[in-house]
Amino acid sequence: MQNYNKYPYKIPASSVFPKRQIIYMPECHSTNVYLEEIVGEYAVADGSVVITDFQFAGKGQRGNQWFSQAGQNLTFSVLVRPVHVRASLQSYLTMVFALGVTDWLLKQVPAGVHIKWPNDVLLNRKKVCGILIENQLQHDCITTTIAGIGLNVNQLDFPFPSATSLRLETGRTYSLPECFYDLMICLDHRYEMLLKGLYNRLQEEYLQRLFGLGLEITFGDGAACYPGTVLGVDDYGRLEVRTPWGLKYFSMKETTIHWPLK
Numbered sequence: 628m629q630n631y632n633k634y635p636y637k638i639p640a641s642s643v644f645p646k647r648q649i650i651y652m653p654e655c656h657s658t659n660v661y662l663e664e665i666v667g668e669y670a671v672a673d674g675s676v677v678i679t680d681f682q683f684a685g686k687g688q689r690g691n692q693w694f695s696q697a698g699q700n701l702t703f704s705v706l707v708r709p710v711h712v713r714a715s716l717q718s719y720l721t722m723v724f725a726l727g728v729t730d731w732l733l734k735q736v737p738a739g740v741h742i743k744w745p746n747d748v749l750l751n752r753k754k755v756c757g758i759l760i761e762n763q764l765q766h767d768c769i770t771t772t773i774a775g776i777g778l779n780v781n782q783l784d785f786p787f788p789s790a791t792s793l794r795l796e797t798g799r800t801y802s803l804p805e806c807f808y809d810l811m812i813c814l815d816h817r818y819e820m821l822l823k824g825l826y827n828r829l830q831e832e833y834l835q836r837l838f839g840l841g842l843e844i845t846f847g848d849g850a851a852c853y854p855g856t857v858l859g860v861d862d863y864g865r866l867e868v869r870t871p872w873g874l875k876y877f878s879m880k881e882t883t884i885h886w887p888l889k
């Protein structure tokens with residue numbers, strides 16, 4: 628029997644991932660990096676998770692660092708092998724994880740949950756969760772996806788005013804193991820939709836939660852700023868925007884977007 632104090636996190640059983648394991652470490656450099664290291668060396672089962680109480684070199688998007696106070700939040704990474712998903716459609720993995728997190732958040736709060744393109748999760752217009760998806764591709768297939776999730780749960784102070792936690796927004800404190808278990812159920816459910824090929828539904832529901840949909844926002848390309856209305860996201864995960872010069876499709880690297888955050 629598991630010693631609950633030493634090994635606090637449990638993972639729900641899953642018919643899709645019958646052999647998955649959970650690896651818990653009190654501290655770790657980065658769960659994404661650790662998972663990547665062990666996937667190269669050992670036969671890590673599909674659906675396995677690495678979770679820690681503290682990362683001392685957490686990775687964020689675009690080469691940023693991810694900071695999270697020890698023992699306050701969920702910091703974990705999930706390994707999946709979506710070999711059936713074409714590499715050109717890898718944005719659907721972004722949707723799966725962003726939708727799974729927002730499904731879970733919507734069970735905790737009645738409203739104010741949005742996805743800021745491509746995969747930041749906002750609560751009351753502040754960032755409550757960051758997701759880092761790292762795919763390994765072979766030809767037109769995705770061989771492995773490591774999805775790292777940093778969900779701010781109980782942390783009370785942040786260095787950036789644009790960040791928040793569930794506790795700050797609701798005034799409640801949460802049990803991290805319970806949050807993790809229920810969140811995994813939500814993530815599994817969305818991944819099963821991907822396995823079933825329910826691409827249209829994933830895209831529709833992602834759009835329903837997309838922050839700024841239909842709003843006019845300022846875009847910058849380094850040289851100039853111009854207005855654009857967010858119309859949606861295409862199959863390749865690009866943001867579709869109506870600009871004064873017609874429709875434009877943005878990928879992450881191309882532009883600065885001035886989102887109307889708090």
Ligand code: BTN
Pocket residue numbers: 656657658659660682684685686687688689691693701702703704747756757758759774775776777778
């Ligand atoms: C972002 O910049 O918004 C993405 C942040 C992702 C952070 C998570 S925490 C768990 C996993 N391990 C990491 O090193 N990063 C991700």
